Amino acid sequence: MLNSRALAAHRDTTLPGATMETKIAEVTVLHNAVIVTMDSENRVFRNGGIVVVKDRIQGIDQSAKILENFGAIADHIIDLHGQIILPGFINTHVHTSQQLGRGIADDVDLVTWLHDRIWPYESNMTEADSYLSTLLCGIELIHSGVTCFAEAGGQHVSGMARAVELLGMRACLAESIMDCGQGLPESWAKRTADDCIKSQKDLYKEYNNSADGRIRIWLGIRQIMNSTDDLLLATRDAAKDLCTGIHMHVAEIPYENQLVKDTREVDHGTVTYLEKIGFLQKNLLAAHTVWVNDAEISFLSKAGVKVSHCPAAAMRMLGFAPVKEMITAGICVSLGTDGAPSNNRMSIVDEMYLASLINKGREVFANGTTDPTALPAEMVLKMATIDGAKSVMWDNEIGSLEMGKKADLIIIDPSSWSMVPIHDCISSLVYCMRSENITCVMCNGQWIMKGRKILTMDEADIISQAKHASSALLNRAGIKIRPRMNVL
Numbered sequence: 001m002l003n004s005r006a007l008a009a010h011r012d013t014t015l016p017g018a019t020m021e022t023k024i025a026e027v028t029v030l031h032n033a034v035i036v037t038m039d040s041e042n043r044v045f046r047n048g049g050i051v052v053v054k055d056r057i058q059g060i061d062q063s064a065k066i067l068e069n070f071g072a073i074a075d076h077i078i079d080l081h082g083q084i085i086l087p088g089f090i091n092t093h094v095h096t097s098q099q100l101g102r103g104i105a106d107d108v109d110l111v112t113w114l115h116d117r118i119w120p121y122e123s124n125m126t127e128a129d130s131y132l133s134t135l136l137c138g139i140e141l142i143h144s145g146v147t148c149f150a151e152a153g154g155q156h157v158s159g160m161a162r163a164v165e166l167l168g169m170r171a172c173l174a175e176s177i178m179d180c181g182q183g184l185p186e187s188w189a190k191r192t193a194d195d196c197i198k199s200q201k202d203l204y205k206e207y208n209n210s211a212d213g214r215i216r217i218w219l220g221i222r223q224i225m226n227s228t229d230d231l232l233l234a235t236r237d238a239a240k241d242l243c244t245g246i247h248m249h250v251a252e253i254p255y256e257n258q259l260v261k262d263t264r265e266v267d268h269g270t271v272t273y274l275e276k277i278g279f280l281q282k283n284l285l286a287a288h289t290v291w292v293n294d295a296e297i298s299f300l301s302k303a304g305v306k307v308s309h310c311p312a313a314a315m316r317m318l319g320f321a322p323v324k325e326m327i328t329a330g331i332c333v334s335l336g337t338d339g340a341p342s343n344n345r346m347s348i349v350d351e352m353y354l355a356s357l358i359n360k361g362r363e364v365f366a367n368g369t370t371d372p373t374a375l376p377a378e379m380v381l382k383m384a385t386i387d388g389a390k391s392v393m394w395d396n397e398i399g400s401l402e403m404g405k406k407a408d409l410i411i412i413d414p415s416s417w418s419m420v421p422i423h424d425c426i427s428s429l430v431y432c433m434r435s436e437n438i439t440c441v442m443c444n445g446q447w448i449m450k451g452r453k454i455l456t457m458d459e460a461d462i463i464s465q466a467k468h469a470s471s472a473l474l475n476r477a478g479i480k481i482r483p484r485m486n487v488l
């Protein structure tokens, strides 16, 4: 831990060689809080303190020690009596550019969902729509304590990047990439594998490590049903060259596996095929992976593939993912919300609750008996934090509260009816907490929400602009939502 003398020297602008940057580094001390670190020793401080200098955690310990060492030189000392500090949540599968399409595809099957609703929506988006959609999505993510997300593949990454920079969040952004298959709008169907790789390399050049290092550019593969082998293999190789990740929907529905079996000559589905062509690797983040058998779980585990489990979206259109089996096989499984048209709610708090309950319930038909011990609260909290960080390959910097890591953290006020009384902090965070209990969010050392008010933008203005942009976009796309009842 840095001591106060070292920090004071760090801030003393009269020192030879001092820069403007050292002059403005503020020291913030948060103390008197329950701190759930999510570090490798699972440390929880009953009365802990954290020191944040610029963008990093420079001390974490018992409150008394932190105050003794840093109290005298802190610019801000915040007493968090009765409150809880957690690492910011990491949402490992979200489509930010789909936020303006919330509610356009409820209660339909995945193929209809994609062909008749989502692709017309996405192919009619402008860059300005993507920017606004990402801002709107970001507002909801921040309110549920998310500081970092992995974009699953969307339109106009430049718009997303502008929004992320403004929101103050951290993100791995990926373009939606497809080069073949049924139902594609004409402009997309014309793209070759080379076009797809080139456009993503350009994005990488322009945006990777931008926004003070908060943005990373990943490669996208939308799904196997819309990818040639040329595209899959070129993406695998480009990811190796760029040292970046690949985000792909994998084994979502039985139809997908059947199509792979019928057209690509393997005896099971997508994962078997990806294994066969050497596509599985540790920088692949596979979303959903619902329809996988034991052999495929073993392929994923051996290759070090990470899985993003999206409980709500899976319940709506896909089915029950074998999460317990994947974790038992050693696969790193994290949590995602998916996009607004496939979930409607962008809350990792809700996903934690659902992940635990759904996977307990799944045991009844998967293994013939109940298992209330499946996916216990501490495991689910890991999925939303440190395992999320591992999934996006950023765990050296985020996912836990530790000395030297980035200051991405959230403050929870557990004094409301939803969380009182607390006998076990970890289970309360998973089973009782609502997004409304999250009061403050810090990302990269900056407060982006305080007192449930987003500080980086005007929420009301974004909400109002989003309503107009969404209607205009649906008009352009020719998407009509039929009333379900006798609307007079």
Ligand SMILES: O=c1[nH]c(=O)c2nc[nH]c2[nH]1
Binding pocket: 095, 114, 118, 222, 223, 249, 252, 313, 338, 339, 342
């Ligand atoms: O839930 C989903 N959302 C999507 O955007 C998508 N694209 C392919 N498969 C998908 N599944």
